[in-house]
Amino acid sequence: MQFCKNCFYPENHPLGITFDSNEVCSGCLIHQEKDTDIWDKKRKDLEKILREYKTDKAGTYDCIIPVSGGKDSFFITHTIKNDFGLNPLLVSYNRYYNTAGGIYNLEILRSLLGCDIICHTPNPQRLKKLIRLSLEAAGSIHWPYLAGSKTFPIQVAVQKKIPLIIWGAHQGVEQVGMFSHHHEVEMSRWYRDEHDLMGLTPEDIVPKEHGIEFSDLKPLLYPDDHQLLKNEIRGVYLGNYIRWDTKLQHEKMHKLYPVYRTQQSSTFDHYSDADCLIYNSLHDEIKFRKFGYSVIQDHVAREIRYGRITREEGVRLISQFSAKRDFREHPFLKLFDISCQEIFAAVDKHRDPKVWEQTEKGWKLRFQSQLLDHLTSTAEKLPTGAKYSSYIPDGLSGKDLDHRLLMRGGI
Numbered sequence: 001m002q003f004c005k006n007c008f009y010p011e012n013h014p015l016g017i018t019f020d021s022n023e024v025c026s027g028c029l030i031h032q033e034k035d036t037d038i039w040d041k042k043r044k045d046l047e048k049i050l051r052e053y054k055t056d057k058a059g060t061y062d063c064i065i066p067v068s069g070g071k072d073s074f075f076i077t078h079t080i081k082n083d084f085g086l087n088p089l090l091v092s093y094n095r096y097y098n099t100a101g102g103i104y105n106l107e108i109l110r111s112l113l114g115c116d117i118i119c120h121t122p123n124p125q126r127l128k129k130l131i132r133l134s135l136e137a138a139g140s141i142h143w144p145y146l147a148g149s150k151t152f153p154i155q156v157a158v159q160k161k162i163p164l165i166i167w168g169a170h171q172g173v174e175q176v177g178m179f180s181h182h183h184e185v186e187m188s189r190w191y192r193d194e195h196d197l198m199g200l201t202p203e204d205i206v207p208k209e210h211g212i213e214f215s216d217l218k219p220l221l222y223p224d225d226h227q228l229l230k231n232e233i234r235g236v237y238l239g240n241y242i243r244w245d246t247k248l249q250h251e252k253m254h255k256l257y258p259v260y261r262t263q264q265s266s267t268f269d270h271y272s273d274a275d276c277l278i279y280n281s282l283h284d285e286i287k288f289r290k291f292g293y294s295v296i297q298d299h300v301a302r303e304i305r306y307g308r309i310t311r312e313e314g315v316r317l318i319s320q321f322s323a324k325r326d327f328r329e330h331p332f333l334k335l336f337d338i339s340c341q342e343i344f345a346a347v348d349k350h351r352d353p354k355v356w357e358q359t360e361k362g363w364k365l366r367f368q369s370q371l372l373d374h375l376t377s378t379a380e381k382l383p384t385g386a387k388y389s390s391y392i393p394d395g396l397s398g399k400d401l402d403h404r405l406l407m408r409g410g411i
Helices: 026-035 039-053 073-083 100-112 124-138 143-149 152-160 171-176 189-196 214-220 225-230 246-256 282-291 295-305 311-320 331-335 340-348 368-379 399-409
Strands: 063-066 088-093 116-120 164-167 234-237 356-359 362-365
Touching: 026 171, 026 295, 039 164, 063 073, 063 152, 073 088, 073 100, 073 164, 073 246, 088 100, 088 143, 088 152, 100 116, 124 143, 124 340, 143 152, 143 214, 152 164, 152 225, 171 189, 171 295, 246 295, 282 340, 295 311
Parallel strands: 063 088, 063 164, 088 116, 164 234
Antiparallel strands: 356 362
């Protein structure tokens, strides 16, 4: 197993990742574009695009912004409405497992920024079935929400003939450098199917014998090419035109609006997915059981790339947030009438064989010793008790890493 020598990302990242001859990953290499002088021109390019769609007609929407009440909703809406002067229609897909803070964020987003919003709430009984089906097919309890949130805004765009959809950052660019910012890639059916939905369409997920009518899947079905071309639908990623820095953006929005944030057990980031009941908890555990890494490594990679923490600090953060967690009383289980045992038994069928091996004692990380060597070779350089960034509490040393990762790996 190969790991990036800069940010720690593993070669089995689900979005796909490559390494150069110096063992630096494609995500780190593309990130270097953020520190070049391209952004003034890119902002002008964005202004040119937006002018094509801006109207002065009362009651007319200039664009659609998909929102969840999460980390990027405020920044995108504030930027498009207040900085560029467009009138957006906000579109949200109710996942059913929003946090109270996420519901609050949506309300103040709508009221304080003065935007209309359309929200689709799926049939809860159908959603229960879809969660179980996607768990079996993809090892995911989050797939139904991903399918809806990446589809419903496009459906609204077609129905209301609003051709421009503005998304936040392209995760393929931000995490793994799938594309350059210069490519200015736009939202596509291909990316939605192959990456957002893990290569599975609603037709793949739902066998006919499961009693879900095809018509019930309508909110998850991507409009056909004829509809998209006829209405000239395009989805633009703001991160291709504005230097994307999610932490600075969140802090700016927190100063302007009473945005909800909270301390989380899986990461130092108080903003990331604070609107979602499972993303940084039960969903993150599933991610670890499938791929052998979790959200803390995503956030450490991001902060190393921006130069806000060192690799040594990253090691301490991974150590701090790598402890096992107990999800047996997680509210998602009661909400959807499912147990941890059922979830993890299904997830076991989707463990990456490059990462995991099954032994008499249970599942074991194949690269555990390699990962420990990779990380502790850096951790050993840490002076005990040294002062680091505000992310890292006192009292954790590199020596803690071995114990915590060994405990986490033996699942």
